[in-house]
Amino acid sequence: MRTEIASLGEFGLIRRLTQDIELKNGSSKYGVGDDAAVLSYPDKEVLVSTDLLMEGVHFDLTYVPLKHLGYKAATVNFSDIYAMNGIPKQITVSIALSKRFSVEDLEDFYAGIHLACKRYNVDIIGGDTSSSLTGLAISVTCIGEGEKGRIVYRNGAKENNLICVTGDLGAAYMGLQLLEREKAVFKGEEDVQPDFEGKEYLLERQLKPEPRADIIKRLAEANIVPTAMIDISDGLSSELIHLCTQSDAGCRIYEEHIPIDYQTAVMAEKFNMNLTTCAMNGGEDYELLFTVPLADHEIISAMEGVKLIGRITKQNLGCALITRDGQEFELKAQGWNPLYFTSSKSAS
Amino acid sequence: MRTEIASLGEFGLIRRLTQDIELKNGSSKYGVGDDAAVLSYPDKEVLVSTDLLMEGVHFDLTYVPLKHLGYKAATVNFSDIYAMNGIPKQITVSIALSKRFSVEDLEDFYAGIHLACKRYNVDIIGGDTSSSLTGLAISVTCIGEGEKGRIVYRNGAKENNLICVTGDLGAAYMGLQLLEREKAVFKGEEDVQPDFEGKEYLLERQLKPEPRADIIKRLAEANIVPTAMIDISDGLSSELIHLCTQSDAGCRIYEEHIPIDYQTAVMAEKFNMNLTTCAMNGGEDYELLFTVPLADHEIISAMEGVKLIGRITKQNLGCALITRDGQEFELKAQGWNPLYFTSSKSAS
Numbered sequence: 001m002r003t004e005i006a007s008l009g010e011f012g013l014i015r016r017l018t019q020d021i022e023l024k025n026g027s028s029k030y031g032v033g034d035d036a037a038v039l040s041y042p043d044k045e046v047l048v049s050t051d052l053l054m055e056g057v058h059f060d061l062t063y064v065p066l067k068h069l070g071y072k073a074a075t076v077n078f079s080d081i082y083a084m085n086g087i088p089k090q091i092t093v094s095i096a097l098s099k100r101f102s103v104e105d106l107e108d109f110y111a112g113i114h115l116a117c118k119r120y121n122v123d124i125i126g127g128d129t130s131s132s133l134t135g136l137a138i139s140v141t142c143i144g145e146g147e148k149g150r151i152v153y154r155n156g157a158k159e160n161n162l163i164c165v166t167g168d169l170g171a172a173y174m175g176l177q178l179l180e181r182e183k184a185v186f187k188g189e190e191d192v193q194p195d196f197e198g199k200e201y202l203l204e205r206q207l208k209p210e211p212r213a214d215i216i217k218r219l220a221e222a223n224i225v226p227t228a229m230i231d232i233s234d235g236l237s238s239e240l241i242h243l244c245t246q247s248d249a250g251c252r253i254y255e256e257h258i259p260i261d262y263q264t265a266v267m268a269e270k271f272n273m274n275l276t277t278c279a280m281n282g283g284e285d286y287e288l289l290f291t292v293p294l295a296d297h298e299i300i301s302a303m304e305g306v307k308l309i310g311r312i313t314k315q316n317l318g319c320a321l322i323t324r325d326g327q328e329f330e331l332k333a334q335g336w337n338p339l340y341f342t343s344s345k346s347a348s
Numbered sequence: 349m350r351t352e353i354a355s356l357g358e359f360g361l362i363r364r365l366t367q368d369i370e371l372k373n374g375s376s377k378y379g380v381g382d383d384a385a386v387l388s389y390p391d392k393e394v395l396v397s398t399d400l401l402m403e404g405v406h407f408d409l410t411y412v413p414l415k416h417l418g419y420k421a422a423t424v425n426f427s428d429i430y431a432m433n434g435i436p437k438q439i440t441v442s443i444a445l446s447k448r449f450s451v452e453d454l455e456d457f458y459a460g461i462h463l464a465c466k467r468y469n470v471d472i473i474g475g476d477t478s479s480s481l482t483g484l485a486i487s488v489t490c491i492g493e494g495e496k497g498r499i500v501y502r503n504g505a506k507e508n509n510l511i512c513v514t515g516d517l518g519a520a521y522m523g524l525q526l527l528e529r530e531k532a533v534f535k536g537e538e539d540v541q542p543d544f545e546g547k548e549y550l551l552e553r554q555l556k557p558e559p560r561a562d563i564i565k566r567l568a569e570a571n572i573v574p575t576a577m578i579d580i581s582d583g584l585s586s587e588l589i590h591l592c593t594q595s596d597a598g599c600r601i602y603e604e605h606i607p608i609d610y611q612t613a614v615m616a617e618k619f620n621m622n623l624t625t626c627a628m629n630g631g632e633d634y635e636l637l638f639t640v641p642l643a644d645h646e647i648i649s650a651m652e653g654v655k656l657i658g659r660i661t662k663q664n665l666g667c668a669l670i671t672r673d674g675q676e677f678e679l680k681a682q683g684w685n686p687l688y689f690t691s692s693k694s695a696s
Contacts (some may be wrong), residue, residue, distance in 0.1 A: 005453035009669040014477055017458045018452065025437045028471040028494065037473035039438065039491065042391040044431040048473060050489055052442035089373045090387065094400035094487060100531050103351035103364065111364045123376040124369050125385035126398060129362055136479075139442060141398055145375065152474035190485065 035083040047144040049080035055135030081144030083231035085152040093126035108342025157228035157247035161291040161312040173282025175206030211302040226290035238333040253310030306345035383431040395492040403483030415617035418460025427559035429492030431579035433500040459584035505576035505595035509639035516607040521630025523554030574638035586681040598665040601658030
């Protein structure tokens with residue numbers, strides 16, 4: 001018997017492989033199913049998140065510089081730790097590479113890792129270096145710390161909670177579109193330089209994402225512990241559905257409140273793409289999606305970098321987007337599926 | 349400028365990439381340079397070890413069943429935790445695979461992981477599932493716990509300490525030779541079945557290694573904390589040199605005391621290979637090499653599964669093997685180098 005992996009999809013596959021797992025050790029507090037696993041020690045909660053990135057699937061070295069790749073491999077893992085309301089503290093970095101890479105290439109990659117670690121105060125504590133017969137493979141595991149009772153899972157959203165999003169959405173996806181199109185245009189024409197002027201923000205969002213350490217700090221300073229939180233790596237739609245499903249809840253979000261940068265809008269117009277779709281499903285924004293009680297409305301409304309986009313409802317109302325003209329559309333997860341080999345979109 | 353990675357070797361490369369790392373976070377106690385990193389929390393020491401395994405480099409699916417591969421991917425990481433005198437508690441398992449694998453293949457792989465976890469009381473707490481354009485890539489991170497003050501590093505061996513080895517050596521390497529030779533012989537002849545009768549132990553050592561949880565337990569029961577410890581994955585010579593270098597020490601070990609199984613000896617004879625070389629440099633034995641004070645001689649001599657093979661000397665005496673006829677040979681690290689693409693030998 002042979003069941004194709006694509007027939008289950010990523011989440012179906014993970015469910016099938018992990019459904020029988022029972023946690024038995026005292027320190028194993030929470031396993032598969034959130035941005036990071038949670039280990040519990042007498043005075044501390046410890047968070048663990050891991051990613052395996054494959055060349056040609058998660059990144060394209062024709063336009064991703066190795067230093068940026070290192071930076072991103074680190075920061076997307078930091079983002080998972082922040083999404084649990086924790087602080088990243090350590091990472092291990094493993095890399096398998098073929099003969100086409102030189103020591104200098106590897107140093108570039110590590111320079112990116114070091115820069116990210118320095119900026120976010122994370123220590124490199126180990127890893128593994130090996131060879132690959134073909135492409136580059138990168139595995140990063142990040143370990144973070146959280147305070148007892150202040151870890152935030154995906155499953156705590158309650159009816160009437162406010163839904164908040166940080167930063168703006170869709171820019172990383174637009175940056176990728178830009179890189180992919182320039183790659184296609186300039187294929188074979190070595191002398192022509194791509195014109196990225198005025199689009200720096202989009203490229204930066206795609207190539208060098210910054211996790212929202214600042215928001216976690218602001219929330220702590222305001223003494224707010226979100227009821228649920230998740231990072232937006234697969235697109236707002238997909239992550240909202242995750243958060244609502246795990247919280248046994250529904251939601252209503254408003255198109256007019258979805259934060260979008262000016263450059264993203266200009267580029268969507270130029271590429272003739274639906275802007276809201278890009279923001280809802282683009283992915284790789286590494287922003288935070290979280291919910292807070294209605295009582296926090298005033299503080300959250302005034303918080304820099306945070307936008308209120310809707311509210312949590314009863315589960316039977318489903319998850320829906322209210323458009324500018326008042327229509328209601330059911331949210332669909334169109335997040336990137338790393339098991340379908342789509343080449344037009346990458347994710348980490 | 350382009351420096352070939354092979355020109356530095358694995359350890360030279362790791363040194364170059366990690367030489368500037370400073371640990372800054374309070375919980376980062378020990379980073380790169382031992383079997384596992386050590387994190388320190390108020391009541392607990394936490395150990396972290398990680399491995400990245402690539403198809404065609406670390407394993408050959410023409411003779412390695414996926415269930416065995418899963419089992420081994422888990423247990424070799426447990427071995428790293430035991431080698432710090434810790435107990436493995438959690439693992440994350442990431443896998444990237446191409447379309448040629450089915451859901452059932454993945455279930456076989458996970459069945460091996462589950463079996464190893466059940467046997468050694470380890471919880472699966474997370475991971476990542478993705479696609480690969482070519483071969484299979486596996487990344488496992490293991491987290492363990494140790495008691496305050498009882499973590500054992502590579503660097504604590506002292507002059508006149510006794511050098512101990514668990515189990516027997518060279519069998520995993522012989523198992524690999526056997527599999528590689530049968531693969532070569534039967535290439536293209538599908539009806540012929542390889543004859544492995546009487547060689548089960550060698551195959552088991554290669555395909556399904558067991559980490560020495562039992563020894564760690566026995567040492568704890570005898571209230572012995574080794575002065576230094578390392579697991580023998582790259583061969584006894586290589587690991588002895590690591591241990592001595594990091595301890596600023598030398599050593600003398602005795603050929604006649606190196607533990608070798610009967611089947612290993614028979615096969616070395618049959619293949620016309622030097623038995624001591626196989627035991628010293630074969631690798632993948634996942635046994636423990638450790639040192640204890642002379643005062644523990646009596647207890648250690650009587651401990652099941654442990655063999656005394658020599659003693660630690662002053663550093664200026666170097667590391668040497670004393671042969672049966674009394675000659676002294678300097679030890680050379682001929683451990684497997686994953687950066688040289690040797691196909692005749694695998695390691696994890």
